[in-house]
């Protein structure tokens with residue numbers, strides 16, 4: 001028999017058994033569970049990605065709910081194991097839930113939570129950071145300094161792109177894509193072109209009003225355009241940031257043909273999910289177009305990169321840290337714990353997943369609701385009147 005995984009236990013005599021497959025930042029989420037009569041078991045095993053077998057052993061024979069991570073494969077096997085253990089609640093500590101088979105969860109009547117909103121600005125800020133770093137070649141220049149190669153100012157040294165007055169393209173203008181667009185428009189006075197299945201009305205209104213403000217102050221106004229196809233964005237934009245969900249419609253959205261449509265000196269940023277880009281085609285494109293630059297937070301086969309990517313000077317790569325600010329990660333832990341707790345307690349689901357602030361206010365008790373359950377309609381869960 002496999003050796004049991006290391007765990008840390010809080011409130012051993014709690015009535016409900018909740019498992020967290022990882023230790024998460026902050027203590028509020030722990031306190032909220034303990035105060036509500038949960039025995040909390042946190043897996044502390046030094047193993048970054050837990051296997052399905054590992055998680056089955058954590059679930060055991062009696063488990064009311066699990067807080068899991070985006071690196072885990074939550075499908076038929078795990079939901080049936082959770083259901084057998086009497087559990088009806090699961091939450092990803094992430095807004096994206098492409099690692100979860102929601103149909104399998106529905107089959108076993110398990111609620112699936114996610115953590116929207118609390119990571120919107122933090123993630124958009126990393127996409128903006130990657131855009132700037134790529135435009136001004138900051139990582140290349142930093143490596144050059146550290147290698148002792150700097151021997152004086154030169155007119156051609158690390159010449160990059162000016163963002164002001166250029167066009168920023170956003171594919172997937174939901175919460176994060178819209179926040180990123182605002183940062184680039186407001187911060188750098190870029191014009192916006194976006195593609196989404198739905199109209200981003202609030203974003204359009206913001207850019208219109210900001211353009212009017214600039215005009216009234218004697219400055220060049222910014223503009224926006226909703227593209228009728230993704231290709232239009234690829235052809236027109238100077239900086240393109242990807243923010244859709246990952247599903248069948250966005251898998252390899254950026255492939256060889258679409259890369260070829262982009263400007264030779266364009267910048268591509270991905271803080272969504274790795275498989276949105278065909279990474280092998282990207283490596284080839286980077287080799288053939290040295291002035292084309294990318295900023296990547298996510299990769300097709302995490303934690304690995306496709307061969308050749310790490311050697312490309314025109315690529316900036318960071319390890320899936322877009323939501324990694326202290327406030328956000330503690331908030332994600334809180335929302336994930338409250339999703340599980342709420343379902344265990346039989347609370348209704350919160351009516352507006354874009355408005356999760358009441359759950360994050362440390363000075364007051366969180367509402368008696370599950371902040372965000374993605375399959376609430378399929379399970380027929382009641383909606384909170386709060």
Ligand SMILES: NC(=O)c1ccc[n+]([C@@H]2O[C@H](COP(=O)([O-])OP(=O)(O)OC[C@H]3O[C@@H](n4cnc5c(N)ncnc54)[C@H](O)[C@@H]3O)[C@@H](O)[C@H]2O)c1
Nearest residue numbers: 096123172173174175176196197244245249271272322323
């Ligand atoms: N790198 C990170 O650490 C990190 C952090 C947070 C979120 N994410 C990823 O970002 C994604 C977006 O998060 P969000 O909170 O903005 O979600 P959201 O649901 O608010 O936005 C997603 C947008 O994508 C659009 N979309 C869906 N299919 C599309 C398609 N085929 N073409 C164009 N647009 C399409 C949707 O209409 C929606 O507006 C998450 O699902 C997650 O995978 C990554």
Ligand SMILES: O=C(O)[C@H](O)CO
Nearest residue numbers: 093094095096119323
């Ligand atoms: O989907 C998410 O939330 C991210 O990838 C991690 O923050």
